[in-house]
Amino acid sequence: MTEIGLYYGSTMGNTKDAAVQIRTAFGTDIVKVASIAGATAEDLNHFDVLILGTSTWGFGDWQDDWAAFQRELAQVDWSCKTVALFGLGDQYGYPDTFVDAMGLLHDVVAARGAQVVGVWEGQGYDFESSCAHRDGRFVGLALDADNQSEMTGARIREWVQGLRGELGL
Numbered sequence: 086m087t088e089i090g091l092y093y094g095s096t097m098g099n100t101k102d103a104a105v106q107i108r109t110a111f112g113t114d115i116v117k118v119a120s121i122a123g124a125t126a127e128d129l130n131h132f133d134v135l136i137l138g139t140s141t142w143g144f145g146d147w148q149d150d151w152a153a154f155q156r157e158l159a160q161v162d163w164s165c166k167t168v169a170l171f172g173l174g175d176q177y178g179y180p181d182t183f184v185d186a187m188g189l190l191h192d193v194v195a196a197r198g199a200q201v202v203g204v205w206e207g208q209g210y211d212f213e214s215s216c217a218h219r220d221g222r223f224v225g226l227a228l229d230a231d232n233q234s235e236m237t238g239a240r241i242r243e244w245v246q247g248l249r250g251e252l253g254l
């Protein structure tokens with residue numbers, strides 16, 4: 086059975102909560118969840134399929150744990166990995182940088198050869214600009230626990246269903 090590694094960076098716990106919900110939607114036996122804080126490149130290299138989650142801080146900046154992981158990020162062999170992304174942000178508080186860190190993370194792994202799946206065409210957002218939003222779609226699942234927490238469960242279920250199809254699970 087395919088084993089999926091889910092690594093998240095979370096400052097206040099919102100991305101961690103979403104990670105747990107994603108694991109539940111997949112089935113706990115398939116997805117192994119861990120914080121990126123304290124993880125190593127070797128840990129990530131253990132998995133062929135990874136789900137990476139991050140919140141956005143500053144104005145469109147990396148979440149702290151992902152910022153600290155940059156050196157390790159370069160040590161992962163992305164060329165043989167399938168990667169799905171999810172990002173937490175605040176579309177009303179930060180409408181010009183909504184979930185930007187997901188876009189930053191996407192660009193690093195894509196440039197290093199990862200096959201990115203889980204592009205998200207979900208609707209119902211209200212923001213000005215996001216570097217994670219390209220050609221009308223997000224590079225991964227965008228979640229807003231600050232303003233749209235009531236939509237999180239349904240968004241996760243729909244995204245995971247699509248991901249299961251893409252991964253042939």
Ligand SMILES: Cc1cc2nc3c(=O)[nH]c(=O)nc-3n(C[C@H](O)[C@H](O)[C@H](O)COP(=O)(O)O)c2cc1C
Binds near residue numbers: 096101182231
């Ligand atoms: C100081 C500060 C800066 C933030 N900057 C951004 C931002 O640039 N873009 C965005 O979409 N969200 C931004 N946010 C919102 C967080 O990403 C959001 O609250 C997220 O759910 C936090 O997740 P976490 O608890 O997993 O870290 C910011 C929040 C704070 C408090």
